[in-house]
Amino acid sequence: MSWRGEALAVWAVVVRNAIMASRNVFFFFELLFWPIVGVVSIGFMTRFLALTPAQGSFVLIGTIALSVVNVCQLEVAYAVLMDVWSKSIKHQFLAPIGIRHLTLGSWLVGIVRGLLVFILVAALGGWAFGFRVLEPGLAAVAIFLLGCFVNAWIVGVFVCALITLFGNRAEAFAWASVNLVLMLAGIYYPVSVLPDSAAAIAKAIPLTYFLDAYRSHFGFATEFAAPITTGLVLSAFYAMAAHAAFWAAIQRARRTGLLLKMSE
Amino acid sequence: MSSLAPSLAIDARDVEKSFRSGFTGTRRTPALRGVSLVVPRGIIFGLLGPNGAGKTTLLSILSTLLTPDRGSVRVLGLDVVREAAALRRRLNMASGRPSFLWSLRVAEIVAFYGRLYGLSGRALAHRVDSLISEYELEPYRRLPYNELSTGLKQRVALAKSLVNDPELLFLDEPTLGLDPDVSVRVRAHVAALRERGMTIVLTTHYMREAEELCDDVAFIKAGRILAHGTPDALKRQIKLGSVIALRLDPPAVPWLADADGVLRVTADADGWLECVVDDVEKRLPVLLRQLVGDGVVIRNVQVREPELEEVFVELAR
Numbered sequence: 180m181s182w183r184g185e186a187l188a189v190w191a192v193v194v195r196n197a198i199m200a201s202r203n204v205f206f207f208f209e210l211l212f213w214p215i216v217g218v219v220s221i222g223f224m225t226r227f228l229a230l231t232p233a234q235g236s237f238v239l240i241g242t243i244a245l246s247v248v249n250v251c252q253l254e255v256a257y258a259v260l261m262d263v264w265s266k267s268i269k270h271q272f273l274a275p276i277g278i279r280h281l282t283l284g285s286w287l288v289g290i291v292r293g294l295l296v297f298i299l300v301a302a303l304g305g306w307a308f309g310f311r312v313l314e315p316g317l318a319a320v321a322i323f324l325l326g327c328f329v330n331a332w333i334v335g336v337f338v339c340a341l342i343t344l345f346g347n348r349a350e351a352f353a354w355a356s357v358n359l360v361l362m363l364a365g366i367y368y369p370v371s372v373l374p375d376s377a378a379a380i381a382k383a384i385p386l387t388y389f390l391d392a393y394r395s396h397f398g399f400a401t402e403f404a405a406p407i408t409t410g411l412v413l414s415a416f417y418a419m420a421a422h423a424a425f426w427a428a429i430q431r432a433r434r435t436g437l438l439l440k441m442s443e
Numbered sequence: 444m445s446s447l448a449p450s451l452a453i454d455a456r457d458v459e460k461s462f463r464s465g466f467t468g469t470r471r472t473p474a475l476r477g478v479s480l481v482v483p484r485g486i487i488f489g490l491l492g493p494n495g496a497g498k499t500t501l502l503s504i505l506s507t508l509l510t511p512d513r514g515s516v517r518v519l520g521l522d523v524v525r526e527a528a529a530l531r532r533r534l535n536m537a538s539g540r541p542s543f544l545w546s547l548r549v550a551e552i553v554a555f556y557g558r559l560y561g562l563s564g565r566a567l568a569h570r571v572d573s574l575i576s577e578y579e580l581e582p583y584r585r586l587p588y589n590e591l592s593t594g595l596k597q598r599v600a601l602a603k604s605l606v607n608d609p610e611l612l613f614l615d616e617p618t619l620g621l622d623p624d625v626s627v628r629v630r631a632h633v634a635a636l637r638e639r640g641m642t643i644v645l646t647t648h649y650m651r652e653a654e655e656l657c658d659d660v661a662f663i664k665a666g667r668i669l670a671h672g673t674p675d676a677l678k679r680q681i682k683l684g685s686v687i688a689l690r691l692d693p694p695a696v697p698w699l700a701d702a703d704g705v706l707r708v709t710a711d712a713d714g715w716l717e718c719v720v721d722d723v724e725k726r727l728p729v730l731l732r733q734l735v736g737d738g739v740v741i742r743n744v745q746v747r748e749p750e751l752e753e754v755f756v757e758l759a760r
């Protein structure tokens with residue numbers, strides 16, 4: 180396919196997902212309701228526990244990561260989920276479209292939605308609880324968000340693979356997976372407090388390193404050497420693995436007939 | 444590898460497909476058992492058969508949605524497994540139970556698939572407009588898909604299936620559940636597509652539809668092609684005989700069923716006797732002479748060839 184064809188296929192998915200996001204109420208819940216609930220409840224908890232501003236920042240960074248990764252990851256998963264819900268998945272895979280177009284197009288919409296969530300949560304955190312999200316500087320924020328978005332893509336593509344592999348039964352992964360990943364990556368705590376076995380898993384999760392790097396700007400000692408580089412290398416590895424898993428899942432669905440079953 | 448003449452749209456050889464089932468997935472249910480099929484370009488080809496015969500499985504393999512377990516399948520000269528990506532640009536499909544994203548409007552659905560096939564800008568807008576106009580969807584172009592009637596959804600599916608101007612179009616039960624007047628219009632659209640040179644493969648339960656539209660048909664049952672040819676050739680092949688419909692006074696003639704060349708006699712509620720005979724030209728004059736000689740008044744006589752539906756019933760038996 181030519182570059183123009185590649186771009187058009189990605190753009191088709193961007194337009195489709197953007198339209199769907201603008202017309203369905205649950206997209207607004209993902210964008211507004213849950214992030215606001217998350218920041219407000221965590222903010223009050225930090226007050227109740229009388230955490231220091233640095234400790235409060237530590238916890239709120241976790242909340243921001245959860246909100247941003249969650250909304251972006253869901254958008255990537257919608258690349259398949261929306262077609263499964265509407266039973267139109269066979270039309271998608273009958274067309275000359277690759278998984279790169281599907282996942283990249285939905286990821287771009289996810290990034291826009293993730294940025295909106297970030298702005299909203301950061302503004303609310305700053306206004307209500309004095310959390311200064313841009314304090315580490317734009318470069319640090321950009322790298323942190325890059326880490327969030329790349330990890331969202333990875334989780335979202337793995338969810339797409341699971342749905343293509345197991346059908347509707349795997350739908351719960353779309354909502355559960357990111358929470359599991361963030362629990363292990365140290366959402367509200369340093370990974371050093373985790374049991375050894377869980378800490379070992381945490382070290383295999385790229386988001387752990389991006390959280391660690393960003394928190395270091397708020398005065399917390401970094402737990403890893405070269406966390407950003409490690410996070411990027413791990414992300415590249417998982418991105419390739421996720422892409423391969425999704426590709427293999429589609430091949431299997433074409434073999435088992437699941438693509439057709441999901442369209443009935 | 445079989446060589447494919449340029450005039451062939453489909454060349455399938457010994458295609459087998461089975462599906463795993465059961466909790467452990469160890470039970471295998473065969474769906475296609477060595478199907479071979481050749482379809483020339485530029486015709487409407489009907490794939491007929493009872494439910495569960497393997498029609499949709501075969502259609503799905505031909506359209507690259509399913510991979511075969513065994514056999515070779517070349518569509519438009521391309522292998523459906525190894526060259527699937529190139530093939531997908533040249534074919535399309537509409538099914539009788541269409542479904543698209545619920546919130547997308549009619550024009551947005553057609554445009555989405557148009558972009559996937561490489562259309563953009565004015566070319567895309569023109570294509571969307573012309574398909575919407577062709578399928579009389581203009582009044583509904585801004586309606587979301589979930590607010591459309593079944594007939595309108597079907598028309599959207601047909602419009603979508605033509606967005607890439609495919610060389611080969613698969614129609615899976617295209618008039619399923621449609622009102623008769625809408626079905627007539629859909630059939631007219633399908634017939635018009637053949638005039639453009641498009642090859643169409645359709646599955647249908649409606650034998651009249653197949654008889655009206657198809658140049659060639661194949662009967663599939665239990666994963667095997669039982670018969671293949673033109674509708675007329677199939678009627679001759681199955682040797683169903685011809686039907687002599689008689690309206691007599693008195694209405695019942697006991698010896699008729701035992702007359703030479705009469706295969707069976709049935710009476711309908713309107714007082715017609717239907718005699719299926721092996722050779723109408725040979726048997727009709729003899730039967731009429733015998734009836735008159737027996738003092739039977741012949742009020743009406745009609746001769747007709749068996750319908751495709753009767754061929755279907757015979758093969759599906």
